[in-house]
Amino acid sequence: MVLAIAGAALLLALLYLAVTSPSYTATASILIDPRDSRAANFNDVLPGIGADSAAIASQVFVIESQDLLGAVFDKEGLQNDPEFSGKGLVSRVLSMFGAGRGPSPDAAFKRFQKAVSVDREGLTYVINVSFTSPSPDKAARIANAIVNRYRTGLAGERETANSDVNSLLNDRIKGLQKDVSDAERAVEDFKSEHEILGSADGGTLQSQLDQLTAQLITAQGDADQARDRYNQALAAGTSPAGLAKLAEILFSNSAVKLRDDYNQRAAELANLETMYGPRHPAIARLRSELDRMNRLMAAEAERIRQQLKASYDLAAQNVAKLQAKLEALRQQSTNSNIAQVQLRQLDSKAQAARTVLDDFLKRAQETSQMQGVQTSEARTISAASAPLQPTWPKPTLLLPVSAFLGLIAGCGIALALGPVRKPEDDPRSPREEVPQATQPKEPKKGGAPAMSRPLPANFGEYRLPGVAGGAAHSSIKALRKSLFQAGSDALSLGVLKLMRQILLRLSDHPKPFVLLVSSTRSNVDARLAGAMVGIGLQQAEQNVLVVEIGGQPHRAGYGPGLFIDGASGLRTVVCSPAVEKGAEFRDRNTLRGILAEAGNAFDFVLVIAPSLGENGWDREIFASADLMLFALSPSESASGTAALLEQHLGAGQIERSATLVIDSAQPAGAKAMPDVESGAGGLRRSSLARS
Template structure:
């Protein structure tokens, strides 16, 4: 006997969409009512909701440090660090920056922000803040700042019912941010310049005290400035050179004096004396003597020794001899005076040199102390020069600070509202209403009882299988 088999085609399907469709069709009025209600609500929302416009301005944070001069800025640029760029978003959203824009644009009494709704009035009763704070918070909510991916671009957006106001405030926020960057550098530059000037006053006093200490030490120990040939060693060298020259002059004066003593008072001797010491009187006397001697020799040859003119010439020659002897004596005295003066000068230089040598021995320790004082003064002077140079640079940087941010796209009044969007709200409302109506219809079930439907009874009744069928 073969076991009975059940035909798989006779079994009911695991999921039959027919009953669901029957329920939805039976409740179609309910589904349509929900769909229409959702669509009506969307239309009413579009009718009563004021459109809002969002204007966006884009700025580029340039990682390059733009400088108008070769001077180093007091405050460096933002740089290329990603975290530093991202932090600028919070700077733009900061309360200080937005508060400045809020006040500069005179938005405190703007109805868009100052108008208070029911919730705001209720919150104010429980200490929710002043109306001015509430207006500023509404202004903050309308501001949106976002970084464009991992780029150096930051988008600043503002949402307002007025497209012109949205563009104006977005551009005002960007302008204020750019001005704040340059203002930070100017403020830092002014602060550093003020500190430098205060410090320079103290450094100038330190340099003055150090230089005065050096000069007082030099004066106390009789140390002359080296630039004037003034160290003791340089003075010793100079005096040694002068002493050698003075001793040479004394030796020359002595030789000339000895030559004058050996020359005698004759015409030949007087000629030699005139060569030793230039004397016009000696030369004239010698020439006059030679002329008279020549005349005397000629007269003696022509007239003999008894001629009256010969006696007169001999008397003249005697007178000239006496004059020549006097001139020779004067020359010897002058040479003697020159010799004595040269010896005296050499002696004075020798005494001065000995005194300086003694002073040089006593001032070795003073020179060491002087070098220490001079090094201290030079170090103070170097620091002062650095501060003066930096102060000059910072003073020249005033008014030429540049901003790292530049506008690459200014905000323009938008042509289309950001919200509400009918093209989005209407299809979504229809879809949501349809889904809500279908869900409620399925929850309520079919319109009539299932057992009252004959077609359902026939479909649900099991069918007998003929045992004789294979």
């Protein structure tokens, strides 16, 4: 069978090689260069992909995108290529009956898309683009076309980004120019409204104030000087000496000539008086001329004084005018200072608008100059070439693998079916666990032999230490001491194996698991087996509760409830069979009540039940168990246990039962005397051994 299945697998592989057309895969490699080359010292509108690993990995999905592959599919004219638009086997068969149609354009593109493979080379910046086709030349051509389309798309994205940004900048610049014009117009209107002059309009108010103040000081000096000259003219009088002084104050040729004539006539008069006396006609004539000269000098002096007074009045009027103008400018400066605050705000707004406009103009100039100089950061490092060998199918790989898989399948099927057995070798036939015992058979009606029944699982034979003539609790104490004593490795390993067998027979459900330990004849064996199982679970760090059925729930001097058994060291509770109690006592002291109160506080509940041979046992006790363990003596057989189970519980309960043989020093017919010992854990008791 193994050889036949292996040969069939190899034959199928050969048939597949014969009917399958070879496919070729061409691969082109591109490098995503994280270095961004710049033709000018401008910031790119769309920067490069970058050196981030996630950014490089995302380019794989960009190459596999439907837009990029769709552009290559249309450009290469593959929508009419029979490789993608041809009918499949099913379509060709259906077309023979007039029902088949060619694939839709979407289906043809899906075929093309499946032939494309894009992978990143580890954690590098290299991306491999592969295409599989029955034609090696077509595979290389399409792989290179995908790479070229991707590289062109990267450069085109930058060019498109530049164009879009340039258009947006130009649109925005128009609005910014209007904003700047409005802001500057608002500044000028505010200046005109508040009569704020600039340097181009004749100086600011402060410079005008300074100039007017200097003029006022000069005019004030001129006025003071004119006043002093006028006062000196008043003090000089009309005498020739005064007239001389007036001539010094205000130069006058008339005054100088009158003074000289007067002095000449005065000198002649003095000479004539000395020569002719006071009554001489010449003297009278000279005196008359002197009087005329005095009147002329007085008139000249008055004229000079009037001229000086007019100069003084004019200087005083000039000072008054300058003072009035200065006061008006000061008031205007005060009002202008208040308006300057608002003017500075308007000017700041205009300056900010000009700054933004300048930035936009500069950026628009940069983006316009970058048109046509954008480069792609992806470059081809290995162009795809037509492959010489097909990538599939590979006979050197397919034939050995098919032969190996055929051998594995043949071996598995052969092992599953197994060898042909004789009727007497049928594993379902009854067997004896112990050579001395025999399997009872029940005759069918009509004298036909009975069908063989299934047997409980066999958990092995255990030789336990015991005390000859002692009670059951003495044997349990010896068992516990032996398990915790060095040198009893064989017994400990046997108990560990028993724990594994028990766990493998349990189905998964919330705790606690209920294990029932019973026997067919002797309760002593059941107690020993239960103690061994309970101590083994306790050594496996499991929380165990032992429930003894058939004893008295409380004795004289002790109350009912949980106690530590002095022999096994296990937490124990005693309950009576449910059939012996009324309904009012069943709720708390029967097995069902104890399990309800225990809840999930324990991992395992170990129930020590009466033997199947006893009268008065309750069928409900066995119904709640996950696994029933029956302790047998060496003289008992598993088939006898199976017969009792079928008789008392039904044949369906045998599959959740197991047997283990207990061999101890306890005599089979001995009676264990009740024994009560006090200890640190509470009440210690032993049950009555039954034969």
